[in-house]
Amino acid sequence: MSVLVRAVDLTKEFRVGMIGGFRIIAVDEVNFEVREGEIFSIVGESGSGKTTIARMMLRLLRPTRGAILYRGKDVWKLKRREIKWFYREVQGIFQDPYATFNPVHKVDRVLNLVFQVFYPHTSERERRERIEEALKSVGLNPREVLGKYPHQLSGGQLQRIAIARALLIKPKLLVADEPVSMLDASTRIDVLNILAELRDREGVSTVLIGHDLSLAYYISDRVLVLYRGSIVEMGSVEDVFEKPLHPYTEMLLESIPRVDKKWEKRMEFKAEAEEREVYALSGCRFAPRCPYASSKCAERPPLTRVDKEHYVACWLYAKR
Ligand SMILES: Nc1ncnc2c1ncn2[C@@H]1O[C@H](COP(=O)(O)OP(=O)(O)OP(=O)(O)O)[C@@H](O)[C@H]1O
Ligand code: SF4
Ligand SMILES: [Mg+2]
Incomplete structure (x- = not known):
């Protein structure tokens, strides 16, 4: 094609x-x-x-x-x-x-x-x-x-x-x-x-x-998931909707809010965060909302190919 x-x-x-x-x-x-x-x-x-x-x-x-x-x-x-x-x-x-x-x-x-x-x-x-x-x-x-x-x-x-x-x-x-x-x-x-x-x-x-x-x-046929100006995940519809990898995609797909304490806490934190702070983040922009964030995430995760057409930008799947 x-x-x-x-x-x-x-x-x-x-x-x-x-x-x-x-x-x-x-x-x-x-x-x-x-x-x-x-x-x-x-x-x-x-x-x-x-x-x-x-x-x-x-x-x-x-x-x-x-x-x-x-x-x-x-x-x-x-x-x-x-x-x-x-x-x-x-x-x-x-x-x-x-x-x-x-x-x-x-x-x-x-x-x-x-x-x-x-x-x-x-x-x-x-x-x-x-x-x-x-x-x-x-x-x-x-x-x-x-x-x-x-x-x-x-x-x-x-x-x-x-x-x-x-x-x-x-x-x-x-x-x-x-x-x-x-x-x-x-x-x-x-x-x-x-x-x-x-x-x-x-x-x-x-x-x-x-x-x-x-x-x-x-x-x-294919989907690109964008978060604050960056691609967080991209792939075929089957990849992204049936095998989502990025925490943000997972969150989007769970349209019913998760009553998981961890999520709620992070969500509150996001609400307080100034937009300018989020844009100033040099690491993963999803970090303030991410339940899996670690010290690694202070650095921007690269878009990594995990399958034929499936890409994700998250340290959980990338090799440093
Ligand atoms: N002309 C502009 N001047 C300054 N900031 C802008 C301008 N256009 C867009 N932005 C900013 O760029 C960011 C992306 O905006 P954009 O309109 O592309 O978002 P979007 O994904 O289309 O949102 P929506 O779903 O609300 O349509 C936002 O923070 C917005 O405020
Ligand atoms: S890079 Fe870190 S903060 Fe960003 S989505 Fe992955 S685990 Fe969460
Ligand atoms: Mg728009």
Whole structure:
């Protein structure tokens, strides 16, 4: 399977506050690849750096260090013509479908713009046909949605139109940042099924970002677990969900809080810890919450390969 995206030592620092401010390393030397025809999920709690990674993948945010390579090319070193090629292959889908559409224009306009920008030589008739085909492929009836303004449509319908728009471009990769978190539970599965169908039918890859582990389990091929900007675990769905290794992944998977004294104590400690202190930690960032933390953990654990595709960053599994 060929590699579409490679993140190489991908790092993003933000400066917060003016005088006496501090640096947040929102994404810290992250390495991963996204392959053709797979759904690759990035999961992690709020603030772990998911959106920052998505924006760097979409070339909306420049890395502080490291790079995003798309088909081997650094996306920030693309020439003008290549940038157009890049956005024909890579499209973003965002959390709030209402924000994707300009409220004063009918949704048709967003769909038509695709042709103006990417395929200007398409005839009126073909545009119409392709728009209808794309809408049908995401389970919409064109007659029900065309000619309407965003506020006349439901969030689920708009999110499907956003996907239909992306499909008109015929991308190879969708970067979907929490695409279903604002939709109701039944619509969520429908939208995710569309992504799975696209993968199976047309080999479109998706980077799926989200909080919801059960959805990631349902749809992904591989999963990356992020904690405070670092990869803590990565592997196939079976590896990560059925044989989790990292204490953080274990904790995430035990959605029912563990009434283990050890955990509770550590959790309290975390609540008190200042964000700046966590970011200033030179060792394992999970240490303040980890029941297995030892003196070793004052040093950053390397991402270690434990099985064919299974990686974990924890001293419990690494050799010094
Ligand atoms: N423009 C910015 N300036 C300063 N700090 C930022 C900026 N964007 C993000 N951050 C910080 O970087 C960290 C990662 O943010 P990011 O939005 O990537 O997290 P996330 O995993 O997408 O969270 P959520 O699940 O809440 O969407 C956070 O600590 C955030 O406050
Ligand atoms: S490196 Fe140490 S603190 Fe970090 S998760 Fe592993 S055992 Fe816990
Ligand atoms: Mg986010």
